[in-house]
Amino acid sequence: MSTTPVTPAAPGTPGVPQRPRTRPPRRPRRLGPGDRLFLTVAIGIPLAALLFFVWLPALASLGLSFTTWDGIDLADIHWIGLDNYQQIFTNYPPFWPAVRHNVIWLLFTALLPTPFGIFLAYQLDRKIRFTRIYQTAIFLPMVLSLAVVGFIWEIIYNPDTGLLNGLLSAAGSSHHIDWLGNADLNLWAVLVASGWRHTGYIMILYLAGLKGFDPALKEAAALDGANGRQTFLRVVFPAMKPVNIIILVVTVMESLRAFDIVYVLGGGVGSKPGMELLSLLITDNIIGESSHIGYGSALAVVLLLVSLAAIGTFLVQTFRKEDR
Amino acid sequence: MTRPGAGTTARDEPPRTGKGPRRQTGRHVLLAGIALLWLVPLLWAVYTSLRPYSDTAKHGYLSWPRSLSLGNFTDAWQQSGMPHFFWNSVLITVPAVLGTLLFSAAVAFFVSRFDFRWNIVLLMLFTAGNLLPAQVLITPLYRLYLLIPLPPWMSDSLLLYNSVWGIIAIHIAYQSGFCTFVLSNYMKTIPKEISEAALVDGAPVWRQFFQIVLPLCRPAFAALATLESIWIYNDFFWPLALIETGDKRPVTSALANLQGQYFTNPNLIAAGALMTAIPTLLVYFALQRQFISGLTIGSGKG
DSSP: OOOOTTOTTOSSOTTSOOOOOOOTTOOOOOOOHHHHHHHHHHHHHHHHHHIIIIIHHHHHHHHHTTEEOOSSOGGGOEEOTTHHHHHHHHHOTTHHHHHHHHHHHHHHHHHTHHHHHHHHHHHHSSSOTTHHHHHHHHHHHHHSOHHHHHHHHHHHHOTTTOHHHHHHHHTTOOOOOOTTTOTTTHHHHHHHHHHHHHHHHHHHHHHHHHHTSOHHHHHHHHHTTOOHHHIIIIIIHHHTHHHHHHHHHHHHHHHHHOOHHHHHHTTSSSOOTTOOOHHHHHHHHHHSSSOOHHHHHHHHHHHHHHHHHHHHHHHHHHHHHHHO | OOOTTHHHHHHHOSTTTOOOHHHHHHHHHHHHHHHHHHHHHHHHHHHHHHSOHHHHHHHOSSSOOSOOOSHHHHHHHHHTTHHHHHHHHHHHHHHHHHHHHHHHHHHHHHHHHSOOTTHHHHHHHHHHHHHSOHHHHHHHHHHHHHHOBOOTTTOTTSBSTTSHHHHHHHHHHHHHHHHHHHHHHHHHTSOHHHHHHHHHTTOOHHHIIIIIIHHHTHHHHHHHHHHHHHHHHHOOHHHHHHOOSGGGSOHHHHHHHHHHHTTTOHHHHHHHHHHHHHHHHHHHHHSHHHHHHHHHHTTOOO
């Protein structure tokens, strides 16, 4: 991974310093009617597509969450206020397990694969041999689709034919563990598979950040007698704030969005005991034969609100500088 | 926090200079071990896929192979209609990537080269749109797709639902958020003097866009095209929810059919799963640099 024109460290050509944004003297722009038409079309079509296919459905989900609807005839939509939410919170057995599992997913991902990916990036960010090979091996799962990752782990976890039970019995254990069928185990089995993929992602993001890190800071820390861990915790890590925020957002969003891998490992539609997640419950309620659109939408809004907290943090952090 | 070994560690620290052969070896053992561990699931899938089902049925999966062959790959290719599903993936991925890049280039051009009041709001709207979980959109989107008619030459269902156009549309709308974010950061680094000179020469805005800014963004386009191709090709959820007929689905979603059909034959499923991954692996190995810089230019801002 040598330097490319688009590495974060050098977003521009080296000779051209980032110009401070000067606002007032930018007036001589005379846009003719043709220019205006072009800009309107150029921005109008993408904006219309975004609003129509993304934001309109998001808002509609919010609206539908206050209704009851079987999803067939538009005339059958009835306003029921907050009933769906009340039902979900008090009278929908898979809801709280799903919330708990989403939280476990987030905590697991944030506490194991994420720091591990950062650790690996820190180890790889030196001129050592084979670093490309190590990086590729660890990053490779990220190139595979989550569905393919699911299938690959399926043949590891399969109770009869899988690698894991094969190894266990070769080691003399007579336990026959149903990794994906056991409600106490299956979430963790899926988390291992998901962490396998997540680690490489974080590693690459952090590695890119480290490339933009000023080595002089590290040298100064070393001169002051800081050891490796101190240098990392007190100098490198704090200086990497922008990347840390991205990683935080990526971790939160991936945990909230988790779907494909659970869908594949859980064997399709219908949440399996032990593997309930908000994303799966939503799909259950809207795709199945008896669709409960209101329910599904209320679940979607819960997911939306949690996501917006993460998205908002990210946007504020990213755009604050420019707003001034 | 000063440990006895602190002195030696510190001497290792100045990057790019210190060798410390013992530490170096230790690091290599550690990293090689982890890298190997990371490859195990993939290698196991490859090993499984290369063995005939009869062999594994008789001797178990954890056994030495009597024979290895590509039989599962040819079987999966022929019996499950993989060529057809691959073609569906191409029909979705190519227009979706091109559309996403064109749309996001236009928006990025607008927000990064002109000082309009709503630029930041616009940029936030696009960026945030890409971060919304797909499940939040799916119910209304599904309904919307059932309401939008298409002419017969575009869709034999006569609806946006159950047509590749619908999948292309949602990919473009959804993915343009990420690409707009990246491209607008990139375009801000292009000196404004360049387009100002063009303006003085009387070049209209559309020429600045197509003949000056777009060509200068070529590296960013290469990176994003690589990344988006893999993402869109790998996508699983939209076709699952928005395409009813199995045979119109792209190869990643069709894999689920394969699993249902042959769930007793893991060897065949492994072959099928690996086969769907081959295009992404090829793209990745050929364009590794572009792929990674695509992932990281989004994060490198700050």
